Amino acid sequence: EKQGFKHFMLKEIYEQPGVVRASLEAYFTNIEESSESPINLGLPREFYADLAQIQIVACGTSWHAALVGKYLLEQLAGISTQVHYASEYRYAPSPLTPNTLIIGVTQSGETADTLAALAMEKERRQGQEPQYQARLLGITNRPESSLGLMVPHIINTLAGIEIGVAATKTFIAQLMAFYALALDLAAHRQTVPLEKLVEIINGLRQIPKEIEATLEAQESLTEHLAHDFAETKDFIFLGRGINFPIALEGALKLKEISYIHAEGYPAGEMKHGPIALLDAKVPVVAIAIPGSVYEKVISNAQEAKARDSRLIGVTPVNDGEAAEIFNDLLPVSSVDELLSPILTVVPLQLLAYHIAARRGLDVDQPRNLAKSVTVE
Ligand code: F6R
Numbered sequence: 426e427k428q429g430f431k432h433f434m435l436k437e438i439y440e441q442p443g444v445v446r447a448s449l450e451a452y453f454t455n456i457e458e459s460s461e462s463p464i465n466l467g468l469p470r471e472f473y474a475d476l477a478q479i480q481i482v483a484c485g486t487s488w489h490a491a492l493v494g495k496y497l498l499e500q501l502a503g504i505s506t507q508v509h510y511a512s513e514y515r516y517a518p519s520p521l522t523p524n525t526l527i528i529g530v531t532q533s534g535e536t537a538d539t540l541a542a543l544a545m546e547k548e549r550r551q552g553q554e555p556q557y558q559a560r561l562l563g564i565t566n567r568p569e570s571s572l573g574l575m576v577p578h579i580i581n582t583l584a585g586i587e588i589g590v591a592a593t594k595t596f597i598a599q600l601m602a603f604y605a606l607a608l609d610l611a612a613h614r615q616t617v618p619l620e621k622l623v624e625i626i627n628g629l630r631q632i633p634k635e636i637e638a639t640l641e642a643q644e645s646l647t648e649h650l651a652h653d654f655a656e657t658k659d660f661i662f663l664g665r666g667i668n669f670p671i672a673l674e675g676a677l678k679l680k681e682i683s684y685i686h687a688e689g690y691p692a693g694e695m696k697h698g699p700i701a702l703l704d705a706k707v708p709v710v711a712i713a714i715p716g717s718v719y720e721k722v723i724s725n726a727q728e729a730k731a732r733d734s735r736l737i738g739v740t741p742v743n744d745g746e747a748a749e750i751f752n753d754l755l756p757v758s759s760v761d762e763l764l765s766p767i768l769t770v771v772p773l774q775l776l777a778y779h780i781a782a783r784r785g786l787d788v789d790q791p792r793n794l795a796k797s798v799t800v801e
Contacts, residue, residue, distance in 0.1 A: 432788045434589035434682070438774050439640060441597045442633035445767065447583040448601035449633075453626055462612035463626060464605050466580055472560055473613045475524045479504050482511040482542040483530035484798070486592040486677060487564075487599060491530050492670035493766050494603035500763075501617055502610035511538035512801070515545050523556035529563050532587070532595040533797035534570020541801070543575060564602045566595050580606065589789045590796050591681050593774050596674065600767050604629060628764050635758040639771045642742075643755060647772060650737070650753060651779035657708060660685055661699065661729070662773070663692040664712040665722050671712055671766050675773030682781040682791050692718075692725035703732035710755075710776070712769050713740040713747055716762025726750060739769050 430436035454465050479498055481491040488510060495506040507519065511529070515538060529543045543561060550559040563576040566584050573579055582598035608625060611617040617625075654660075660679055664672035673689035680687050690699055692711065703709065711726040713719060727750060730736045738751035741759040748754060755772035757765070781788045 431782065432589065432778070433587075434591055434593060434778055434788050437587055437589050437594045438771070438778065440585070441594050441771065442636045442640075444584050444594045444598050445601060445629075445633045445636065448598060448605070449630060451581075451583055452601070452605035453629075462609050463622065464609035464612065466605055466609055468562070468578055468609070472526060472562070472578070473610065475556075476504055476526055476610070476614075477524040478522050479506040479526045479528060480514075480519060480546070481506065481508045481528045481530060482514050482539055482546075483508070484511050484536050484538055486596050486674060487530040487532055487536075487539070489670045489674040489677070490596055490599035490603065491528070492673070493600055493667060494528075494530075494607065496667045496670075497603055497607035497763075498610065501607045502614055503616045504610065504614075509542070511536070511542040515542040518542075518545065518549070521549065521553070521557055523554075526560045526562060529561070529572060529576065530565075530599060531563070531570075531572055532566045532582070532584070532592055532599070534563070534565040534567040534572035535797040535799050537799050537801050540571055540575060543572075547575075564599060566598060587796075590791055590794050591678055591777070591788075593678075596770065597767060601629075604764075625761070625763065628761050632760075632764060632767050635760060635768055636771055639757050639768055640775075643772050643775055646755065647775040648779045648783075650755075650776065651783045654685070654708065654780050655783070657685060657706070659702065659707045660687040661702070661707060661709045661734070662687060662689040662712075663695065663709060663722065663725060663729070664689070664769075665692045665718040665725075666716070667762060667766055668712040668714060668769055671769050671773065672710075674770055675710060675712075675777070678774055678777035679780065681794060682777055682786060682788050683784060684786070684792075685780065692722050695725055695728060700728065700732065703729055703734045705733040705735070708735040708737060710737045710739065710773070711751075713738055713744075714757075714760070714762050714765045714769065715741065715744070716765075723747065723750060739772050
């Protein structure tokens with residue numbers, strides 16, 4: 426079943442180009458054929474009407490996907506979006522707001538806190554004025570799950586079954602769902618001109634090839650790099666903007682399967698405390714993609730280097746400037762910043778995988794973790 430891969434996690438990392446292809450096929454129609462929007466998610470009209478706000482609840486990796494979603498929904502569709510840990514939101518919800526879309530993101534569809542947060546939201550909106558009624562949407566890899574029964578509308582993510590406990594391809598599938606949703610809302614609300622939408626969608630169509638190239642280039646690079654971290658106890662991951670959640674995800678992957686302490690930070694927050702942790706024993710992984718915050722990330726990375734940290738850059742292949750700063754490179758293709766999270770997460774998954782495998786750990790079944798967390 427592992428088809429020659431040593432672990433399910435590695436096999437699932439390699440399945441990601443196929444997941445992106447399946448999502449493109451399912452969510453995006455032919456641009457020429459479309460009238461209002463080139464995206465088809467089968468969502469009801471009322472989801473789009475006078476939409477004022479979006480609240481998202483999720484846990485773990487799904488929460489990270491939701492943070493990328495927030496960036497897209499705010500920057501592309503212009504809708505104010507809040508992302509909550511479901512375990513927090515269920516006991517301390519935001520004040521009731523009208524015309525609000527509520528999204529639960531859960532790969533398994535069974536995470537107790539996410540289900541409870543949605544149930545709470547549904548209940549408190551019952552019997553309210555029409556504009557306060559719940560507009561509930563689920564994003565899940567298992568439409569037949571408890572989530573599927575609870576919410577009237579689902580975006581079905583197309584990862585196929587994921588066996589490794591650490592989420593990889595389901596994360597990529599969730600990102601694809603958020604690209605589709607944000608672009609669909611942008612088309613309906615006319616917040617992005619059609620040519621720009623087409624450009625973004627064409628960019629998405631290149632992503633499967635680019636993930637394949639990244640996998641090919643990095644398999645041995647990350648495996649090799651993993652040798653150097655046999656004794657490492659702490660890692661810091663830095664990103665900004667749309668790649669801040671990817672820094673969080675890189676740190677979570679490493680924690681979960683290698684048991685190395687890791688923290689993800691928005692790079693600009695370094696100087697507000699965490700920089701005190703840095704020395705030659707603490708490697709720093711920085712995601713630096715040309716775009717709105719590139720120079721900022723580079724200068725934050727330089728601050729880490731000045732504290733003797735070994736600096737690992739997730740950055741485009743032909744970037745001379747970056748190459749000089751970083752001790753090690755995990756190169757990705759040159760890609761539009763907006764689409765980059767789908768690519769930048771891949772080397773971080775591989776790095777976590779190879780460090781854990783090298784330590785001889787049970788990558789697919791890490792200690793104390795379960796594939797779905799059905800208790801509070
Ligand atoms: C991370 C991981 C967990 C899950 C979290 C939510 O690799 O697997 O953090 O992401 O337990 O699970 P779902 O998405 O099933 O609600």
